[in-house]
Amino acid sequence: MLDFLLNLSRRSKRAIFLSVDILLVLVSLYVAFTLRFGTAFPFSQMKDSLVLFPFMLAVSVPVFLYTQLPNIKLNAIENKALIRVGVASIGLMVLAIIGSYMMNLNAPRSVPLILGVSFFCLASASRLVGNALLHNIDHSNARSLPVAIYGAGAAGIQLASALRASSEVHPVVFIDDNPNLHGVLVAGLKVLPPSRLPDLATKAQIKRVLIAIPSASQNLRNALVDKLRSLNLEIQILPSYVDLVSDPNPAAKLRTVSPDELLGRDNVDLNIPDIAKAYAGRTIIVTGAGGSIGSELCRQLLDCGPSKIVLFEQSEFALYEIERTLRPMAERSGIKVVARLGSVTNRTRIETVMRQEEVEIVLHAAAYKHVPLVEENEIEGGLNNVIGTQVVAETAISLGLERFILVSTDKAVRPTNIMGATKRMAELVVQDLQKRSMGTRLSMVRFGNVLGSSGSVLPLFQQQIAMGGPLTVTHPDITRFFMTIPEAARLVLLAGAFSNGRDIFVLNMGKPARIIDIAKRMINLSGRSVRDESNPDGDIAIEITGLRPGEKLYEELLIADDSLRATPHPKILRAEENSLSEIEVAGMLKDLQKAVEAGDTEAIRNVVEYRVEGYHRQEVVA
Numbered sequence: 137m138l139d140f141l142l143n144l145s146r147r148s149k150r151a152i153f154l155s156v157d158i159l160l161v162l163v164s165l166y167v168a169f170t171l172r173f174g175t176a177f178p179f180s181q182m183k184d185s186l187v188l189f190p191f192m193l194a195v196s197v198p199v200f201l202y203t204q205l206p207n208i209k210l211n212a213i214e215n216k217a218l219i220r221v222g223v224a225s226i227g228l229m230v231l232a233i234i235g236s237y238m239m240n241l242n243a244p245r246s247v248p249l250i251l252g253v254s255f256f257c258l259a260s261a262s263r264l265v266g267n268a269l270l271h272n273i274d275h276s277n278a279r280s281l282p283v284a285i286y287g288a289g290a291a292g293i294q295l296a297s298a299l300r301a302s303s304e305v306h307p308v309v310f311i312d313d314n315p316n317l318h319g320v321l322v323a324g325l326k327v328l329p330p331s332r333l334p335d336l337a338t339k340a341q342i343k344r345v346l347i348a349i350p351s352a353s354q355n356l357r358n359a360l361v362d363k364l365r366s367l368n369l370e371i372q373i374l375p376s377y378v379d380l381v382s383d384p385n386p387a388a389k390l391r392t393v394s395p396d397e398l399l400g401r402d403n404v405d406l407n408i409p410d411i412a413k414a415y416a417g418r419t420i421i422v423t424g425a426g427g428s429i430g431s432e433l434c435r436q437l438l439d440c441g442p443s444k445i446v447l448f449e450q451s452e453f454a455l456y457e458i459e460r461t462l463r464p465m466a467e468r469s470g471i472k473v474v475a476r477l478g479s480v481t482n483r484t485r486i487e488t489v490m491r492q493e494e495v496e497i498v499l500h501a502a503a504y505k506h507v508p509l510v511e512e513n514e515i516e517g518g519l520n521n522v523i524g525t526q527v528v529a530e531t532a533i534s535l536g537l538e539r540f541i542l543v544s545t546d547k548a549v550r551p552t553n554i555m556g557a558t559k560r561m562a563e564l565v566v567q568d569l570q571k572r573s574m575g576t577r578l579s580m581v582r583f584g585n586v587l588g589s590s591g592s593v594l595p596l597f598q599q600q601i602a603m604g605g606p607l608t609v610t611h612p613d614i615t616r617f618f619m620t621i622p623e624a625a626r627l628v629l630l631a632g633a634f635s636n637g638r639d640i641f642v643l644n645m646g647k648p649a650r651i652i653d654i655a656k657r658m659i660n661l662s663g664r665s666v667r668d669e670s671n672p673d674g675d676i677a678i679e680i681t682g683l684r685p686g687e688k689l690y691e692e693l694l695i696a697d698d699s700l701r702a703t704p705h706p707k708i709l710r711a712e713e714n715s716l717s718e719i720e721v722a723g724m725l726k727d728l729q730k731a732v733e734a735g736d737t738e739a740i741r742n743v744v745e746y747r748v749e750g751y752h753r754q755e756v757v758a
Contacts, residue, residue: 158193160259162192169181169182169247171250182243199224199227199231203220203221203224204220217263221263225255229248229249229252233245236248281344282305283308284310284345285309285310286310286345286347286364291349295307295348308325309326310323312328334367337367345370346372347361361660411440411630415437415442415497418496419446421445421489422445422499422501423502424543426453427501428621429543429625430499432624433625436626438465443471443472444473446493446495450480450502455477476489479524481519481520481523481524482527487531490532490535499629500529502528505545511554514554515737517555518561521558521559522558522565523732536575538577540576540577540578542578544560544583557744560749563580564715568715568721581640593654597654597658601676606677606678607655607677609651609655611651613650614650615651618648627708630708634708634710639711641710656678664676714749720747724743727739727743
């Protein structure tokens with residue numbers, strides 16, 4: 137019967153609601169006579185006023201259609217809906233008074249007033265009771281999931297209100313750390329302390345916890361997620377209330393896991409007022425402007441007030457995208473944007489663009505960075521990452537540019553793959569050129585994996601979660617340093633501001649994180665559970681695939697830990713590391729150029745093995 141009613145067309149439901157309201161008018165009028173004369177059967181007193189019943193029956197229909205009472209959904213009873221019921225009640229009362237005078241009835245004048253009040257109470261109560269019945273019936277089925285809302289503040293109250301309209305879940309209790317709220321009823325739900333969660337979870341009274349504390353810091357949120365995960369409960373961090381109420385199914389509306397939530401630390405505040413001085417009024421070229429780091433660099437440069445940003449990119453589509461999104465913002469700030477296609481290995485093209493656009497600062501982000509791809513394409517990796525860096529840096533020096541900043545990677549430290557080795561060779565080239573540069577200041581920025589960038593675990597895991605899994609991890613013990621794209625881009629800009637030449641800047645990113653922990657956190661924050669031996673009924677499994685060619689278990693940011701020096705920012709460190717001599721670098725580049733021109737992959741690996749400190753050909757660990 138319930139399914140039949142729920143599956144009725146909206147027109148049929150309106151007809152039912154209209155019929156019920158009309159019936160309530162007749163009931164309300166009878167109640168009005170009953171209350172006025174103080175008897176349950178006032179037939180003798182109302183016999184001269186029976187004509188009022190068909191009259192109210194006739195006039196109530198246009199009143200209800202005008203106030204749109206049949207359009208009010210049972211699961212959407214709120215203040216505006218009750219106001220409509222009140223307006224309809226007043227309309228019925230006024231029409232009853234007019235009808236009594238027009239038909240010269242002997243009914244007491246108080247009857248229309250009691251009629252209006254009675255109808256308001258009965259119409260409101262019928263809707264509230266109907267809503268409660270549907271809610272209880274719907275939430276008694278197997279699909280409805282009992283949940284606890286962590287946080288009894290404004291966000292939690294709004295969340296509870298929104299979720300009451302959902303058939304997927306139903307809130308049963310608030311959990312809050314504030315002892316003043318314990319035992320209090322908030323929005324119809326009891327507030328309990330966190331210590332009651334294990335008992336609720338054991339008795340299966342709740343199966344999921346919704347965190348509704350938008351003001352919590354990242355460290356507090358991480359600690360809370362870790363504590364809840366130990367109870368084997370599903371965890372969700374819900375979006376803003378505006379997002380929730382705009383969705384017809386708020387229980388399924390999960391905010392995409394942001395990179396910040398996976399860091400395991402708070403974002404590093406890299407906003408330094410003096411940073412803009414290094415770039416204000418300058419013409420800046422960003423190579424690899426269409427990439428993850430390059431495009432963010434361009435966006436952050438807008439806040440530094442340069443006179444012109446030159447977008448240099450090899451990919452036509454990537455250049456189109458960054459130029460399309462950046463130009464409107466730049467125009468509002470009065471900053472000129474120039475888009476130029478070209479490869480960093482083309483010396484003539486690079487020099488022409490720099491000279492024509494009168495470039496003063498180079499942010500060199502162009503590189504091939506995907507480890508397995510570069511491992512199998514050594515020629516292009518060496519050409520783009522090493523010789524491309526040489527071409528751009530030498531051109532910057534020959535034109536007397538102010539600064540050159542190379543974007544490097546932690547994979548350049550004692551590398552086990554060609555990508556990391558070529559980035560280390562690029563660093564050696566920049567270090568060597570700085571020794572002989574009389575004007576241009578050259579420096580490097582080295583950071584770990586960038587969450588959210590192309591090829592990183594975040595978009596990969598998001599796609600795998602959307603497909604139902606499994607999430608693929610190469611090794612259970614593999615760890616990486618992580619930072620967000622904005623952090624990485626800001627670090628590059630800071631390096632340019634702090635640079636004295638020959639510097640390698642690194643960001644203090646805390647402890648490295650295990651990739652498998654990132655995978656588990658993403659699954660939990662996406663509102664699902666990990667399927668493993670301890671939880672065979674979980675939603676998504678994690679599959680260990682084995683280390684890929686050139687991949688190692690952990691990365692390092694420094695070749696020598698005693699090389700660190702302080703900078704004006706406590707989280708930014710300057711590393712002063714050993715470099716090769718001019719003759720050694722020249723020999724390295726000569727041998728690399730020959731190998732590239734000959735297409736000899738083995739020769740490239742020999743150059744890398746001979747010139748890059750710590751490099752060794754990795755044996756893949758199962």
